[in-house]
Amino acid sequence: MVGGKDVNFPEQWGFLHNQVTPFRVETSDGHSLHAWHILPLEVYRQNEAELIDEPSGEVLHIEQRKAFRLLKDDPDALLVLYLHGxxxxxxxGHRPQSYRAISAMSPSRIHILAIDYRGFGTNGGTPSESGLLIDALALADFAMSVAGIPPERTVIFSQSLGTAVALALIRTVAARPxxxxxxxxxxxxxxxxxQKLTATYKIAGVIPILSPLARFPALMNWFAGFIDSKWPSIDVLRDFVRHCEESLDSVAxxxxxxxxxxDDWDIPWEHGEELFWAAVATAEHKFQENIEVLADHRELARQQLGSGGWKVEKKYNKGVLWQYIPEHGLHDWTxxxxxVSMAIWKTFLESFD
Known part of the structure; x- marks a missing residue:
């Protein structure tokens, strides 16, 4: 239940009848995760009569549903795997609005699969770093093996906590045999x-919780030792970019x-800045200590967008890195x-080339 609403009836969040199919994804360690398949609007319009005749609520066998077949049987279908915060x-919150905005870029093609992690919503279990990765892998394997959508037609979307899960996912899948x-x-x-998040997190964007400790690395390391989940996103991002750049495989x-x-009060925008330029430094085969030198070129790399903030694009032999720093959007509205819709669509278009 969310605010007294049953998540198995998505119409309560403004979706059309049976536009969203609630179902479950099974994990390798025995958890059952609540999930939604969100149908793009034009696909729904074309098949409305058949869709609304089907029963509503959570589906035990999604493979038998019309919406699922519309995803699996369409060779032009695109898929977004959605890992929330x-x-x-x-x-x-803003997640239902986000789903609609994502599909709006291509209302006849972009399907969305979203899950709740273990310990979230109606799911049992306790969240953990390793557990959430298993959950993401279950969703990814469902998309590939059951829905039959290859990774090259799939974009991973993530927000806040989900970004760490997503990075772990893409690195793990890339390292498989x-x-x-x-x-x-x-x-x-x-x-x-x-570790860095605990040092920079602020209450209502005003009071830094642990910033006084940030001046004393030994104390920060001591505190971080009590945090079970490390989520070293910057290291995972570097590893993945390095792996792709050094691989002889053309699909890498x-x-x-x-x-x-x-204006993000929860996670300062400097986190995104540091991650982006760490990826740039890795793609350019620079050592860690060169990131500070690279910082001298950041201002020149930015394409100013007035009150819209700025963006940066960096293209390399094996990939492309984009950064968007809007002036407004807070933590969840963005x-x-x-x-975000444009970023996802541009990613698909770039992958088609």
Missing amino acids: AAGTLAS DPKFYAGLVMVAPFVSV RYRITIVHAR MGHPV
Whole structure:
């Protein structure tokens, strides 16, 4: 339940009848995850009569549903795997609006699969770093093996906590004996690591919780030792970009977008900035200590967008890195804004070339 609403009846969040199919994804360690398949609007319009005749509510066998067949049987269908942030469920806050905004870029092609992690919403279990990665892998394997959508037609969207999960996912899938590489990754409001996040997190954007300790690295390291989940996103991002750049496999490519609003009170936008330039430094085969030198060129690289903030694009042999820093959007509003919808669509278009 979300605010007294049953997540198995998505019409309560403004969706058309049976536009969203609630179902479950099974994980390798025995968890059952609540999920939504969100149908693009034009596909729904073309099949409305048949869709509304089907029963509503959670589906036990999604393979038998019309909406699922419309995804699986369409060779032009595109898929977004949606990994949400730390609070609430897949129906909370601005997420329903975000789903609609994403599909709007191509209402006849872009389907969305979203899950709640273990311990979230109606799911049992306790969230953990390893557990959430298993959950993301379950969604990814469902998309590939059950829905039959190859990674090259799939973009990973993630926000806040979900960005760390997404990075772990793409690195893990790329390191398999039969490696897979997605069309791209779009991250909104990412963080460098849990350790750095605890040092910079602010209450209502005003009171830094641990910033006084940040001046004393030994104390910060001591505190971080008590945090079970490390989520070292910056290291995972570097590893993935390095892997692609050094691989002789032509499919080992990356298309990564970082979007981070400057007025984000929860995760300061500097986290997104540090991640982006760490990826740039890795793609340019620079050592860690050169990132500070690279910083001298950041201002020149920015394409100013007035009150819209700025953007940066960096293209390399095996991939492309995009950064969007809008002036406005806070922590959650941004994911429903056009900057994110455009980023996802641009990622698909770039992957078609």
